[in-house]
Amino acid sequence: MVHGIVAGMSYPLRGLGLLRRSPRLWTFLILPIFVNIIVGALIYVGLLLPAWSGLDGAALWLDQWASGWIAQLPAWMGLLENLILGVAWLVKILLTLALFLLTGFLLLQFGTLIGSPWYGQLSEAVERSRLGYATVIDVGIVRDLGRAILFELKKLLLWGAIALILLLLSFVPGIGPLVISLGWFSLTALITGLDFLDGPSERRRYRFRRKLALIFQALPASASFSVVCCLLITIPFLNLLTIPLCVVAGTMFWCDRLAPRLEPTPPSTEPLPLNE
Template sequence: MLQILTGFGFLSGMSYPFRLLGVFKSHPRLISYIIVPILLNFVIAIFLDVGLFLFGWEVTQVLTDTIIQRLDLFLLNLPQWLGGLDYLIIVLGFLLRIIFGIILLILTGFLLVQFGVILGAPWYGKLSEELEKIKTGDVKVIDVGFFGDIWRAILFEVKKLVLIISIGFLLFFLNVLPGFGTLLSAMGGMLLTGTIICLDFFDAALERRRLTFREKLGTIQKSLPASAGFSVVCLFLIAIPFVNLLTIPFCVGGGTLFVCDRLLLKGLLPSDNQSLISQ
């Protein structure tokens, strides 16, 4: 019954970023690991907000105005008794601005995560190790050397980029289909973004075990629908300007707690030996 009420783990997945508050309360020394990442997020956010967000907002305004103008031209050819549709166009224009604004906030927060997680990796990595030690009593690390770590980090980012471009390419063509094409494309884009978010926030715990990129993707599928709930709440938290400077470290820490509870303690992660052989 509890499983049904929590959406078979969906709501439980949403709780993980906030569970870090309880860990910090009982282990306040861990707070020191998020101070530098928060400062880094602040610096990155200045450049993103001043550059990308302002530019993106102008683009969305132009795009919205173009859509409204085309609809206005379409209405000119309709009978006069349909003139009341003008009010519908006004409402539609308002809704489009809200939708485009939300998408822009998510994209800005998404980029903040990409840069913030990479630059804050040393502190996030240490936080993740301490959290895993608290949850499981031990930390498993497969050492591949300094250059091996760098190579794996670069390869991880490249594979994420390939995934984004390949799926994004398909979604672009889906968008040109009449009818529900745009809606399906938007839904696909949100699924893709949620997947990348899970990869970023789970990676601190998964990378210590040197899982392959495909195995990391597999962990998201194995932990559904809890991983979907986790990605939804993280997308919300990273999309709130200024608040996301603080919430991104909580999403990173929550990702490690998620992996420990939903994957590691349940024995759902590939064995270390299999991961090394499959690379």
């Protein structure tokens, strides 16, 4: 179990190593990064900056709230001052992380949707280098577009169903805030994992349920991989580069940990070099 967790966490680093050794792959990165810059600029200007301004207002309110509580305390309860200030700072940090997570998640959804043709080529090139072949079932551009839209809708339905459960659990006294915080992050990580592991599965035209089942079959490695990728897309500006990196890492993960149990490698094929 520990080995699986560590292995899953290592794939972004493995992906970085593959990119360093494979100059040909960089030709597939230029346009996705350009798309990410455009989408990221719209999200940062339209969401991050206004939300950051609102966060400053919330932080000021928290400071005033903490000061008000402290002023009402009797002298013998002065020890609670540090506790109240600590809670206020913790709330500030959590709100900041939630904002970064939201903007990174939106960048992932819109960036990968708009840049899907180039991400598909990148993933296919990595699969060929890893397995020596790439399975592609052609269904035509119209059906391919329909599958992409349906995939997004099913992710939205999955998100909504789990979000409703989390919302109900948030009213449980005592554990509600902790459950909803961990639950929201886990849900975001699950959707992130679905996105980054989708390339090889989509080329084989797997159903949504099977794509979801593959993540659970690859536990705990798939969980640690998804969490690390979720953290990487949370870092502002750096996520413009880490999203393509995680596409590479996700394809490597699929080839190493899922392909052997799904389809035997044809004996006549060998991994193709990319360091040209």
